[in-house]
Amino acid sequence: MSIVMLDAMEGENCISSKLRAKLAETGREIIWFELKNMSILPCRSCGACNFKSPGKCVLQDDSHEILRAVARCSTLVMLTPIRFGGYTSNLKKAVDKFMSLSLPLYTVKHGHLLHPTRYGSKFMIGIGVYGGNSKGQEDCFRRLVENNAFNMQYAHRTLILKSSEDMEKVKQEIGSLQKEVC
Amino acid sequence: MNAKRLLLFSGSPRKKGTSYSFSRTIKMLAEDSGSTANIIHVIDYYDGKEAFEGLKGLISQSDTIAMISPLYADTLPYFDIWFLEKLKNEFINELRGKNFFAIGQSGLPDITRIMPLLDSCRLFAEEMGMKWLGGLAYGGGVMINGTLLENFGKKGQKIILGFRHAMQDILQDKRISPESQELITMRIPKLLFWPLSAYLNSNIRRQAHENGNADYKKKVYLE
Numbered sequence: 001m002s003i004v005m006l007d008a009m010e011g012e013n014c015i016s017s018k019l020r021a022k023l024a025e026t027g028r029e030i031i032w033f034e035l036k037n038m039s040i041l042p043c044r045s046c047g048a049c050n051f052k053s054p055g056k057c058v059l060q061d062d063s064h065e066i067l068r069a070v071a072r073c074s075t076l077v078m079l080t081p082i083r084f085g086g087y088t089s090n091l092k093k094a095v096d097k098f099m100s101l102s103l104p105l106y107t108v109k110h111g112h113l114l115h116p117t118r119y120g121s122k123f124m125i126g127i128g129v130y131g132g133n134s135k136g137q138e139d140c141f142r143r144l145v146e147n148n149a150f151n152m153q154y155a156h157r158t159l160i161l162k163s164s165e166d167m168e169k170v171k172q173e174i175g176s177l178q179k180e181v182c
Numbered sequence: 183m184n185a186k187r188l189l190l191f192s193g194s195p196r197k198k199g200t201s202y203s204f205s206r207t208i209k210m211l212a213e214d215s216g217s218t219a220n221i222i223h224v225i226d227y228y229d230g231k232e233a234f235e236g237l238k239g240l241i242s243q244s245d246t247i248a249m250i251s252p253l254y255a256d257t258l259p260y261f262d263i264w265f266l267e268k269l270k271n272e273f274i275n276e277l278r279g280k281n282f283f284a285i286g287q288s289g290l291p292d293i294t295r296i297m298p299l300l301d302s303c304r305l306f307a308e309e310m311g312m313k314w315l316g317g318l319a320y321g322g323g324v325m326i327n328g329t330l331l332e333n334f335g336k337k338g339q340k341i342i343l344g345f346r347h348a349m350q351d352i353l354q355d356k357r358i359s360p361e362s363q364e365l366i367t368m369r370i371p372k373l374l375f376w377p378l379s380a381y382l383n384s385n386i387r388r389q390a391h392e393n394g395n396a397d398y399k400k401k402v403y404l405e
Contacts, residue, residue, distance in 0.1 A: 042260045044195040051393035055402040071403035084302040089264040106379040140301040147256040
């Protein structure tokens with residue numbers, strides 16, 4: 001089963017390349033999307049993916065490549081700078097399209113109303129890169145990944161990397177993730 | 183109470199949806215108190231219908247700014263994050279010292295799901311050196327679906343009351359008190375979630391039937 005990476009890093013960085021090398025060591029197929037090089041049209045909540053075009057956004061853009069890969073994968077990894085305690089707009093544009101990965105129906109799980117998943121459960125890893133010292137930013141990011149995973153009924157793990165940390169620490173963190181992915 | 187100038191960012195791509203209905207009520211309540219309020223639609227700036235540079239004057243002339251937005255994938259929609267990023271890059275000096283508050287609304291009843299949206303707005307305010315006045319969360323936006331609150335019966339009146347309560351704080355540059363949140367919170371016992379989901383699902387099946395028995399469970403990306 002493949003690993004899908006949504007890489008929302010905005011410029012040259014060593015985290016993407018180290019992560020890519022580490023994930024390659026798992027021996028599993030890695031499908032890597034560099035979001036800054038993709039053309040994704042934002043979700044306007046038109047509702048067409050419910051009935052007019054069930055499970056598929058009617059906009060013609062690169063998001064279909066991502067959604068096809070996510071539907072088939074076992075692990076989804078999202079790598080992003082932390083922006084206002086959440087994802088950058090570039091990652092959020094892709095994540096807003098995840099609506100079509102769920103059914104329009106409702107179910108009750110753990111005391112919450114949720115949409116049943118269309119493609120079964122997966123493992124989600126949210127990696128936030130943050131160079132500051134605000135615990136609020138980190139807590140908000142963790143909660144967002146947790147909520148995304150809960151809504152999609154995925155298992156999840158959150159990792160926060162300091163952009164200024166030395167690469168040895170980053171390698172250790174990625175190494176621990178690698179064990180979970182395997 | 184001094185008259186204030188409010189600038190309201192309506193954050194939904196659906197310009198006549200629930201976020202607009204809420205923005206409109208906030209504007210009316212501000213005007214009832216002798217203040218002024220402008221509503222702008224974030225989507226118009228994304229689509230290029232409004233010039234981003236024009237915001238500089240609007241922000242400079244405002245005392246208090248608000249983001250009023252739906253919940254998309256557990257936080258602000260893409261458009262609003264794009265907008266806040268752009269505001270940070272271009273108007274940080276104009277934003278510094280202004281008041282900021284937020285209202286998040288979700289289709290589903292659990293308001294705890296809206297917290298990342300409100301926290302993102304608070305963190306934006308902190309980064310910009312703005313004064314955070316707090317946030318309000320409304321669960322149940324799917325039932326309002328853009329209806330003007332004065333036309334939404336007793337529930338609409340209760341939301342207006344909660345917003346009026348919040349506006350009393352906002353117009354005095356005070357943090358929104360917890361009573362405002364209490365007033366707008368719709369309490370549905372969790373026991374009723376099962377019959378509620380059954381009701382909502384019957385609506386879904388009816389809509390599917392109206393759309394030519396659309397196969398809404400289709401696994402289109404596995405085909």
